[in-house]
Amino acid sequence: NKRLNIQDLRDPDRSNLTNDGSDVIIGLTQEQKTIPCHYLYDDRGSEIFEQICELPEYYPTRTEAQILRDNGSAIAQTTGNCELIELGSGSSTKTRLLFDAYQSLGHALYYIPIDVSAGMLELSAKQLLNDYPHLTINGLVGTYEQALQQLPPSPLSKRMVFFLGSSLGNFAPKQCQEIFQEVKKALNPGDYFLLGLDLQKSKAILEPAYNDRQGVTAEFNYNLLDHLNRRFQGNFKRQNFQHWTFYNTELGQIETYLRSTQPQTVQLKALDLTVEFEEGETIRTEISRKFQRQEMEQQLDQEGLKPLKTWTDAEDWFALLLCEV
Numbered sequence: 001n002k003r004l005n006i007q008d009l010r011d012p013d014r015s016n017l018t019n020d021g022s023d024v025i026i027g028l029t030q031e032q033k034t035i036p037c038h039y040l041y042d043d044r045g046s047e048i049f050e051q052i053c054e055l056p057e058y059y060p061t062r063t064e065a066q067i068l069r070d071n072g073s074a075i076a077q078t079t080g081n082c083e084l085i086e087l088g089s090g091s092s093t094k095t096r097l098l099f100d101a102y103q104s105l106g107h108a109l110y111y112i113p114i115d116v117s118a119g120m121l122e123l124s125a126k127q128l129l130n131d132y133p134h135l136t137i138n139g140l141v142g143t144y145e146q147a148l149q150q151l152p153p154s155p156l157s158k159r160m161v162f163f164l165g166s167s168l169g170n171f172a173p174k175q176c177q178e179i180f181q182e183v184k185k186a187l188n189p190g191d192y193f194l195l196g197l198d199l200q201k202s203k204a205i206l207e208p209a210y211n212d213r214q215g216v217t218a219e220f221n222y223n224l225l226d227h228l229n230r231r232f233q234g235n236f237k238r239q240n241f242q243h244w245t246f247y248n249t250e251l252g253q254i255e256t257y258l259r260s261t262q263p264q265t266v267q268l269k270a271l272d273l274t275v276e277f278e279e280g281e282t283i284r285t286e287i288s289r290k291f292q293r294q295e296m297e298q299q300l301d302q303e304g305l306k307p308l309k310t311w312t313d314a315e316d317w318f319a320l321l322l323c324e325v
């Protein structure tokens, strides 16, 4: 199929440890144990995340989708036709709202989805090609960093990188700055960056979004252990850990952990790593930062990504920022 090309940027034989696993070793040997959040998104994790997006408590997906529905055509008209590059494309469900807007301009669509889940990327690419006959897809399987450094040449004169769902919230301020710099480096003057951000709001709304009644978010968290077991020949026992999450008001972030219910030793054979846990000791598995609109606009400006326009929903829960390089 000439309209579909998928390139796997991951290191298949782990000959280069910096691309696979070394970040797990670093994370699990720190005082506060932690695991980089991209390990939440193996094929199974990506499936569970799709279920999270449909939960009644999890407001971000539907809020952002509504902003895209309401303002997609304004975005497309501002940027004109451009190659669409998505960081963390997942199921590409919200991407369809952008496609619909760009398609109305009457041009062919060029799309580069970037995701660490090869299974999810391939499945959604095939469905998109079915539904959009004038679409060409050049998918990249890998981390944002890997992909942004290896973008194929664009068939169009302009590009737009977009990063939806507030996935930026998974990254500490310093890492966000690095991502902005990588985005900027991958783009040319006159190109665009579209960023979806979850905004600060009350604990009463935030905490249930990460601790749903059906336990889907807990399952998403436990799957991280299964993934590490599969990928690095580990022996984590998920029943020896508890899902624990809360909103840290001072830092403006949801923090999510797996808490060891007992003293235990875990091995990841493929990484030659042994990890000891005390009873009650935690692995921090995710942060989800909640942003302030003006603060982020300033930061983007400082990084050479000039904010052109910001759209929000009626309750100011979520924002979509369009920037120009």
Ligand code: AVJ
Residues within 6 Å of the ligand: 052, 060, 165, 166, 167, 168, 169, 170, 209, 210, 217, 220, 286, 287, 288
């Ligand atoms: C995909 C990173 C935006 O932080 O809200 C949802 C991931 N984790 N529920 C988020 C997530 C638990 C999500 N992001």
